[in-house]
Amino acid sequence: MGRLRIHTIESAPEQSRPVLAAVEKSAGFRSNLLGLIAESPGVTQAFAQMGPLLAQSSLGAVEREVVIMTIGWENDCSYCMAFHSFLCRKLQVPDALVAALRSGTTLPDPRLELLAEFTRTVVREKGTVGDDLWSRFTAQGFTSANALDVILALSQQVLVNYANHLGGVELEPALKEFAWTRPSGAAARQA
Template identity: 35%
Template sequence: MINGFTLHETATAPAASAEILNGVQKAWGFVPNLHRVLAESPAALEAYSTLWGIAEKTGFTPQERNIVYLAIIYENECTYCMAGHTNLSRMAKVDNAAIAAVREGRPIADAKLEALRQFAAKVTRQRGVVSQADVAAFKAAGYDNRAVLDVLVLAATKLISNYTNHLAETPNDSFMKGAEWTPPGKLKPAA
């Protein structure tokens, strides 16, 4: 148990979750600790798994999708997801300098990716309440209304994982070794 949450195996998970965990095992070759925690709630695990699949259908390239994820994770200060998505971003051939910039809260050299990073960060930080000027700047960088809404799909996906990891204090998986991250520490638990 971690912070009161069980790291489920298919044998300990509710039946509806076990089926999803088996699918994750087949697709990834292992079951990440996040999924093992989410397995406690078949609805939560299904929601995350479904949104993850839907996120692949956005109009973003794999590189753009990973920049959005990293920007959201940075704002939500999720150490588990930052470690995981750092390595997933490398696998998606995201430039190492861009990954490092997002992890450090610095601008990305590529202007279009920087506009994407900024917009995703603002949407997350301000819970979707962004100005018309923010949307206009995002569109001026080459994005459109579909991209505005696609950022929300990725934000919803990361809301489930980032918040779960905060609540459960999910331990990193072995594939994350070397990608550990210390967040800026702006978020503090409520008293």
């Protein structure tokens, strides 16, 4: 058992219950991570409000997963890497792309690799991006809105990545096949 309680819909504070129910319906199982953050209705509501905003952002579905999994890698979040690997399968994201995101290797698509590099830099440098990277980013057709939406994704992921670290969430059976730990000997990739 972890440090923090993992709520069910029935045991969660009233304000957190609708979010838990919606996530359970969408994912097809009760999320231990959402059960953990349910203790704080404010965190639960923030997570729930950011989800639709991110889905409607300037980033496409595959781009969002690249950003989220890059953040998960950088934050060493085993739960989020497993969950988003599961989600990538549902979204039919190419296996080679998911494998590269999970292993921390170069992505097979150069444009998505640049998005991952941009995201790593935003995470590591706390939003500071040099002119060279910005020029390469925009030359590939990425926009200021895309850059800001990387920060939106980061904001949401900090909530759940850090909550996972604080609470030590166990994977649900539906996620076991996607279990992830940073590969042995793999250092953080250079931005």
